[in-house]
Amino acid sequence: MPILPLQLDEVGVDIDGRRLLDGIALTIEAGPRTVILGPNGAGKSLLLRLCHGLVGPSTGTVRWCGDDARQARRRQAMVFQKPVMLRRSLRANVLYGLKLQGFPPDQRHERVADALERTGLTSRADQRAVSLSAGEQQRLALARAWALAPEILFLDEPTASLDPGATAAVEAIVNQIHGAGTKIVMTTHDLGQAKRLADEVIFLQAGKVAERTAARTFFERPESEAGRAFLGGELMW
Amino acid sequence: MRWRVAISAMLVTVTVMAGQAMAEDRHIVLASTTSTENSGLLGAILPLFRAESGVEVRVVAVGTGQALRLARNGDADVLLVHHRPSEEAFVADGFGVERHEVMYNDFVLIGPRDDPAEIAGLDDASGALARIAEAGAVFTSRSDNSGTHLAERALWDAAGVVLDGASRDWYREMGSGMGATLNAAVAMDAYVLADRATWVSFANKRDHTVLVEGDPALFNQYAVILVSPDRHPHVRAEDGQAFIDWLLSNEGQAAIAAFRVDGQPLFFPNAGGQS
Amino acid sequence: MQSPPVNPTLSVSPKRVEPRCVEPKCVEPKCVEPKCVEPKCVETESLMSDFVQAFGLALHLVASFDPELVDIVGRSLYVSLSAVAIASFIGLPLGAVVAVYRFPGRRAVVVLLNALMGLPPVFVGLMVYLMLSRSGPLGPLGLLFTPTAMIIAQAILITPIIAALAREIVRGLYDEYREQLCSFGARPRQMVLTLLWDARVGLSTAVMAGFGRAMAEVGAVLIVGGNIAYATRVMTTAIALETSKGNLALALALGLILVVIALGVNAVAAMLGGASTRRYA
Numbered sequence: 187m188p189i190l191p192l193q194l195d196e197v198g199v200d201i202d203g204r205r206l207l208d209g210i211a212l213t214i215e216a217g218p219r220t221v222i223l224g225p226n227g228a229g230k231s232l233l234l235r236l237c238h239g240l241v242g243p244s245t246g247t248v249r250w251c252g253d254d255a256r257q258a259r260r261r262q263a264m265v266f267q268k269p270v271m272l273r274r275s276l277r278a279n280v281l282y283g284l285k286l287q288g289f290p291p292d293q294r295h296e297r298v299a300d301a302l303e304r305t306g307l308t309s310r311a312d313q314r315a316v317s318l319s320a321g322e323q324q325r326l327a328l329a330r331a332w333a334l335a336p337e338i339l340f341l342d343e344p345t346a347s348l349d350p351g352a353t354a355a356v357e358a359i360v361n362q363i364h365g366a367g368t369k370i371v372m373t374t375h376d377l378g379q380a381k382r383l384a385d386e387v388i389f390l391q392a393g394k395v396a397e398r399t400a401a402r403t404f405f406e407r408p409e410s411e412a413g414r415a416f417l418g419g420e421l422m423w
Numbered sequence: 424m425r426w427r428v429a430i431s432a433m434l435v436t437v438t439v440m441a442g443q444a445m446a447e448d449r450h451i452v453l454a455s456t457t458s459t460e461n462s463g464l465l466g467a468i469l470p471l472f473r474a475e476s477g478v479e480v481r482v483v484a485v486g487t488g489q490a491l492r493l494a495r496n497g498d499a500d501v502l503l504v505h506h507r508p509s510e511e512a513f514v515a516d517g518f519g520v521e522r523h524e525v526m527y528n529d530f531v532l533i534g535p536r537d538d539p540a541e542i543a544g545l546d547d548a549s550g551a552l553a554r555i556a557e558a559g560a561v562f563t564s565r566s567d568n569s570g571t572h573l574a575e576r577a578l579w580d581a582a583g584v585v586l587d588g589a590s591r592d593w594y595r596e597m598g599s600g601m602g603a604t605l606n607a608a609v610a611m612d613a614y615v616l617a618d619r620a621t622w623v624s625f626a627n628k629r630d631h632t633v634l635v636e637g638d639p640a641l642f643n644q645y646a647v648i649l650v651s652p653d654r655h656p657h658v659r660a661e662d663g664q665a666f667i668d669w670l671l672s673n674e675g676q677a678a679i680a681a682f683r684v685d686g687q688p689l690f691f692p693n694a695g696g697q698s
Numbered sequence: 699m700q701s702p703p704v705n706p707t708l709s710v711s712p713k714r715v716e717p718r719c720v721e722p723k724c725v726e727p728k729c730v731e732p733k734c735v736e737p738k739c740v741e742t743e744s745l746m747s748d749f750v751q752a753f754g755l756a757l758h759l760v761a762s763f764d765p766e767l768v769d770i771v772g773r774s775l776y777v778s779l780s781a782v783a784i785a786s787f788i789g790l791p792l793g794a795v796v797a798v799y800r801f802p803g804r805r806a807v808v809v810l811l812n813a814l815m816g817l818p819p820v821f822v823g824l825m826v827y828l829m830l831s832r833s834g835p836l837g838p839l840g841l842l843f844t845p846t847a848m849i850i851a852q853a854i855l856i857t858p859i860i861a862a863l864a865r866e867i868v869r870g871l872y873d874e875y876r877e878q879l880c881s882f883g884a885r886p887r888q889m890v891l892t893l894l895w896d897a898r899v900g901l902s903t904a905v906m907a908g909f910g911r912a913m914a915e916v917g918a919v920l921i922v923g924g925n926i927a928y929a930t931r932v933m934t935t936a937i938a939l940e941t942s943k944g945n946l947a948l949a950l951a952l953g954l955i956l957v958v959i960a961l962g963v964n965a966v967a968a969m970l971g972g973a974s975t976r977r978y979a
Contacts, residue, residue: 240880259883270878273896282892286882452843452924461943466927483843483924497832498842602942627944655832657840 189250189258189337190369191215192237197246199229199236206232207393210246216337218385219360219370221401223377225416228390230373231267234340237371238264260287263336267343269327271315276307276326279315280333287334301333305359321352328359339363341372345379357383377417381405389413450479451662454491454499456570457600459645460484462620462689468678472669478662486600488568494518494648497655500663502648505570505618510646519648525670526679526690527644530574531622532635533605534560534614542614548638549582556584559593561613565604566596570643575616578640605631618643620689645690647671670694752950759951766927767952771959774932777845777919778912781852782860785912786905789857793864793904794890797872808865814858819851823918826851830922843924848932851918856908863904871897906964913960933959 192214199207207229214220214237222230235241236248239259250258263283272279280298289297302308305325310318315326324344331339341360345353353376360383364370374380380387384401389410397410408414459465460482469480480501483493487504494502495518502519504510513519532542532551540558542551555562565572579586586594595613597604601621608615609629617625622633635641647667652660669675676692683689759767796807828834830842830850841847871893879889894901916934923930925939933956940949 235877238881240877256883264877264881266877270875272875272878272892273899283882286884286888450929452926457942461939481843481924481926481929483926496834497837600942602939602944605944606941606946625944627946657832657838 187252187254187257188216189252189254189261191251192338193247193249193251194237195247195249197236197243197248199232199241200244201232205244205393207236209394210236212388212395212398214338214369214371216369219364219383220372220386220388221380221384222371222373222388222390223375223380223404223416224390224396226375229393230390231342233388233390234264234342234371234373238262238340240264260334261337262340263331263334263338264340264342265324265327265331265344267346269323271318271323271326274315275312276302276315276318276329277311279326280330283330283334289334297333297335301329304332304362305329306355319352321348321355324348324352324356325359328356328363332359332363335366336368338369338371341370343373343375345374345376353379389416391416448479449477449659449662450481451500451659451666452481452483452498453501453503453666454483454485454493455503456487456490456505456645457484457602458505458571458618458621459503459690461602462624462684464620464679464682464690467682468675471678472666472675475674476662476665476669478665480666486565486567486569487571487573494650497650497658500650500659501666502650503645504648505643505645506573507644507646509570509573510648514648518651518654520651522646522648523667523671523694524644524646525694526676526692527642528619528690529636529643530571530616530641531619531633532614532641533608533617533622533631534634535612536630536632538634540614543634545635546637548635548640549578551635552578553582553584555614556582556590556593561593561595561611563595563597563604563608563611563613563615565601566598567600569601571601571616571618574641574643578616581640620684623687623689624684644693748947748950751947752954755947755951756954760955767955769928770931770933770936770952771955773845773930774913774934774956775959775963777848777932778852778909780849781856781912782905782909784849784853785857785860785908788853789860789908790864790894790901790904791890792857793861793866794868794894796861797865797868798886798889798893808862811858811862811865815862817855817858819855819915819917820921822855823851823921826854826918826922842922843926843930845923845930847922848919848930851922852912852915855915855918856911859911860904860908863907864901867897867900867904868893871900902967906967909963910960913956913963 194210194212197207197210198205222233224230232241236243272282277298280301281294284294284297302311305328307326307329318326345356348356357379360370387399387401387404388395389397391412396412397408399409404413408417455465465482473479483499487506487509490502490504491509491513493499510522514522532548540555540560542554545551564575597607601617604615605617605625606627609627609631647670649660649663649667650658652658671694676694679690679692680688796804826847829836830847831837875893879892914934916938919932920935920938925931925935933952937949937952940952
């Protein structure tokens with residue numbers, strides 16, 4: 187029972203009395219890699235958290251297909267800009283999500299081994315997660331998400347503080363996850379990365395969706411004024 | 424689930440411990456004054472009683488006032504204290520069975536050797552206190568409703584000295600036990616009233632010494648009382664009475680007389696009196 | 699320590715040694731001669747010598763396995779470790795729950811916990827005494843003047859300390875973990891358990907703070923324990939007793955041993971903590 191498409195219907199989010207997202211109407215479907223772009227403060231991260239359920243809508247509705255909240259929670263995962271490393275071994279980090287999401291015990295160890303293998307962390311499985319470098323930590327976060335085999339994976343600027351080598355590794359893993367059938371929704375402020383990864387772009391401006399187009403279209407001739415200004419480097423915030 | 428197991432395990436432990444506390448081998452709780460415990464008297468004579476009777480005496484050493492309070496609440500089986508009026512009231516109020524005099528010693532007035540109030544050798548304790556007040560020399564008082572404190576207040580009354588706001592400069596209310604008050608007196612070069620037993624066995628005398636003694640008003644009688652099992656049914660009356668009988672017996676009296684510190688007897692048995 | 703060998707004021711006539719003085723109100727015949735100023739020269743012992751003596755005494759007591767010392771040390775550890783175990787069992791989850799759960803009055807609970815950290819031991823001792831006294835509601839249990847009563851008093855004293863510190867520590871980790879745990883779909887109960895486990899290194903500090911307070915505490919255990927030799931005497935009450943007897947050097951020696959024990963327990967805890975960190979973290 188798929189949980190996609192995800193439907194946002196006229197959603198607004200107020201935080202401390204300020205409207206940070208307004209009139210968001212989106213349908214997110216399985217398939218293409220969706221990249222959310224926009225100047226700082228446009229609400230990119232907030233939109234991801236709203237979709238993932240970490241923030242509730244102030245107005246409007248966020249609806250997963252099937253309307254089973256528990257099922258929807260289980261079938262999605264998120265990777266944060268600053269990965270949260272549980273104070274445990276790498277193996278235990280990956281295992282933790284599987285336990286919490288109710289994977290049967292006989293499947294867990296295989297999944298852990300698999301995820302660590304694919305992210306190149308097998309040899310370090312018994313080290314403490316906090317001892318990893320920033321790039322390795324982000325790979326572990328990806329392994330942790332991947333082990334859950336989610337239907338949709340949200341990534342919030344996953345390479346914002348990584349060097350080019352670590353960034354390339356993360357992008358490669360994201361593509362593998364996508365290749366295995368997981369819907370990717372990510373934010374970035376790295377236009378090069380967006381060009382490399384995006385199939386479609388959602389462009390946010392001041393808490394509203396200014397434009398949603400295929401990636402190629404967006405980078406070649408954006409439909410919105412704001413999109414053009416953003417690509418031209420004129421719009422700083 | 425695991426929590427529930429742990430909680431029940433703890434409850435069981437507490438219950439077992441409580442059970443043990445109740446079922447332990449024979450013992451009584453003796454509420455006594457610090458002088459009998461700190462001087463080492465009880466440490467010397469209680470093993471003799473235990474050897475004979477098999478009853479362990481657990482001593483809670485506090486001031487006479489607190490000891491009486493504990494006994495009133497039923498938290499002791501036997502009282503060994505030294506303030507006759509309070510003891511008689513305790514028995515009269517039905518908390519104690521009977522008051523038996525056991526032994527006596529005396530209070531002594533202690534002060535620094537250089538003796539600024541010039542009381543050394545006086546045979547009149549009240550007169551000495553009057554001189555201290557006159558000289559405004561520092562005096563440390565226990566001020567804790569102990570037997571010693573009550574005796575001291577009686578001496579001030581006899582001396583006609585009114586302790587009020589004006590006396591605060593030199594009259595220091597310590598609110599402490601005998602030992603702590605002696606430590607303070609030594610540190611402050613102050614005069615102090617103490618029972619002889621505590622003073623002789625006190626190890627921090629430095630240059631303090633006994634200046635006034637021998638006044639009949641300094642007489643210090645100790646008495647023993649069984650807490651009334653009518654008032655507090657859990658009182659271990661049989662073993663308590665056995666202890667009292669032993670204290671008053673020739674054997675117990677001889678044990679008290681035989682107790683010495685530095686060759687000095689500190690308590691003088693005089694069983695026979697009662698009220 | 700230094701009681702003068704000759705003290706004329708204490709000389710006794712043989713009559714006073716009699717086992718029974720028949721006249722109850724007799725006052726000891728004192729040496730009649732007027733109080734002489736003691737001839738012996740007044741050597742005021744330096745307080746520093748007490749420190750030197752204390753070290754020697756401490757070494758001697760430990761080296762000779764003084765049975766009374768062993769008894770007291772054993773009871774101190776038994777009472778304080780039991781109290782810490784109970785206080786941790788209550789305080790750690792309580793602190794974590796207050797850190798994670800949102801419920802009405804949560805702020806009030808936090809303020810209360812912080813305030814209770816400063817509970818005066820004597821006050822706690824008095825409350826427990828009133829509860830456990832034969833005349834009190836729990837009197838029939840017969841727990842007064844037993845080690846169990848001391849454990850109860852110390853547990854009451856240090857539970858707020860452990861809970862308040864645990865809340866602080868768990869809160870810090872929760873701020874970091876919250877989104878990730880929500881993303882995994884963790885429920886509050888699971889979050890509490892996860893945070894307690896992952897914060898174990900910091901929480902061991904909270905537990906040690908509680909243990910330190912318990913070991914160092916004297917007011918409460920004195921009231922509910924009674925400082926009964928071989929029954930409820932612990933390090934701190936023994937120190938208080940020796941001080942009141944004027945045995946300052948012995949009191950200091952016991953204090954030194956107490957410090958060493960506290961250090962030892964902390965070192966053991968640090969080693970265990972280090973081992974668990976290496977294994978699991």
